Amino acid sequence: MNFHDVRFPPSLSFGSVGGPQRRTDVVTLANGFEERNTPWAHSRRVYDAGLGMRSMDDVQALTAFFEARLGQMYGFRWKDWADFKSCRATLGVAFDDQISGFGDGSRTAFQLIKTYASGGAQI
Numbered sequence: 001m002n003f004h005d006v007r008f009p010p011s012l013s014f015g016s017v018g019g020p021q022r023r024t025d026v027v028t029l030a031n032g033f034e035e036r037n038t039p040w041a042h043s044r045r046v047y048d049a050g051l052g053m054r055s056m057d058d059v060q061a062l063t064a065f066f067e068a069r070l071g072q073m074y075g076f077r078w079k080d081w082a083d084f085k086s087c088r089a090t091l092g093v094a095f096d097d098q099i100s101g102f103g104d105g106s107r108t109a110f111q112l113i114k115t116y117a118s119g120g121a122q123i
Contacts, residue, residue, distance in 0.1 A: 004069060007077040009061055011052070014081055018047030045080060086114060 020043035027035045053059055069076055082089065086097035101110030116123050 001075065002073055003075040005077065007079060008049070008065060010079050012049050012058055012062055012065075013047070013052060013079055015052045016047045016049040016081075017051055019045065019080070019082065021046045045078065047078065047080075 022038060022043045023040050024036055024038045027037075029035060049062065053062065065076075085091075085093055087093055098113075098115055100112060101107075
């Protein structure tokens with residue numbers, strides 16, 4: 001994967017619109033029932049930063065960032081202002097917001113993940 005470890009300018013991402021997107025294939029069977037499948041294990045985030053443009057300087061900063069990534073050639077970091085904490089946006093981050101891993105007495109490194117739950121479903 002081609003990736004530049006640089007964050008999209010926060011002043012431009014604040015006020016953008018977008019969020020998680022999933023691909024779900026719905027097939028209607030001959031008996032009228034539906035079967036659903038998703039080829040993606042995780043949602044993908046899609047945003048439009050156009051609303052963050054407030055001046056010509058912002059437009060130039062966006063153009064420079066885009067050109068430095070060669071358009072879509074290189075990925076980059078993006079701060080999702082609605083989903084950047086391990087807790088609700090109005091709360092303070094705490095050590096027990098999310099389960100970060102189960103130790104086995106010898107493992108010292110864990111992949112950080114965020115769990116989403118709603119109505120009994122959890123991913």
